Amino acid sequence: MSDDPEDRMLGWDESVFRDEHVFEIDWLPETFKHRDTQMETLKYALRPAVRGSRPLNVIARGPPGTGKTTAVQILFDELTAQTEVKTVRVNCQMDSTRYAVFSRLFAEIFDYEPPSSGISFKKLFSQITDKLVEEDEVLVVALDDVNYLFYESEASDTLYSLLRAHEAHSGAKIGVICVSSDLELDVIDALDTRVQSVFRPEEVYFNTYGQAEIADILGERVERGFNEGVVGPTVLDRVAELTEEQGGDLRVGIDLLRRAGMNAERRASRSVETEDVEAAYDKSKYVHLSRRLRELSDSETALVEVIAAHDGQQAGDIYDAFSEQTDLGYTRYSEIINKLDQLDIIDADYTNVEGRGRSRELTLNYDADAVLERL
């Protein structure tokens, strides 16, 4: 083996990382900086629950990766540890219908799944509310990524049932926190009027972090995640800068740090340099895309694949290619297009086509290879 340190490999027991877990997506930060105002409003809204009353409802909005889920998680952990309030966070990407949301509530409240043979929604609903009344419990439900309920046209029914629970079953006390990262979606406006008349939420906005805030927040991860002196201020600033360029989603920064650390180890270096960050950026900048693609159904994934192969073509022509693979009708096809458009995976803009009137042109918002690699 050569003596050149560049050619050396790090031993198994040598690492730039002190604790790699802090770069995992579900790691809950110990300090939650730059979110005091948002946390105060959330606490204000939830305080009645601690006194045994129905809390205020909340809409928490803001771009991806600005700490909305973390805020809810921290508050829910506190409520569970210190009070009698029951809390459930529903991930609406996974549970995107009213029935699925209530099945999740059932499972969390009873500690076992509802019968797999299926029971009517009415029964599911009344078992949950009966139990809350019986135990005199207040339930706070966070509908995380609530925008997915809108994409499936399930939002109004779901919220209506949750918000009217106290009337339908006298005394059931439920508060709702709607979390949305779709800034183009006006949650209240998009609900049926019957829901609007009972939904007057407090609004909490999670603004994008600035570069200095990003560096400050990521600094904590660096301290906990890397050994001392591995990541210097120049590297941290570059990570913060690139994260801001990608819309300020902290996930990009966290992923960049981890990948840069791995790149440094590959070079057998004990410190992370900006070149390791630059090399990681090509992968890290796609964290949004990976996350969105991961949650798609089989037919949605199939359509993304077809669009990748026919990027920029008209919706009608792409449907011809798509229908060779699936037996979905044009209506469902259009719904999937709308969803992919709302998720920013594609653009579906109307254009005038000679002799055919107005038609939608479907283009991927990302490099086709980057998309296909992640499906």
Ligand SMILES: Nc1ncnc2c1ncn2[C@@H]1O[C@H](COP(=O)(O)OP(=O)(O)OP(=O)(O)O)[C@@H](O)[C@H]1O
């Ligand atoms: N102020 C903060 N301090 C420390 N870590 C943070 C902070 N804000 C966000 N994070 C971290 O950034 C990542 C993304 O945060 P989170 O999931 O809460 O964002 P979000 O706004 O809910 O995103 P989305 O809308 O895409 O679901 C998480 O790993 C979280 O720990």
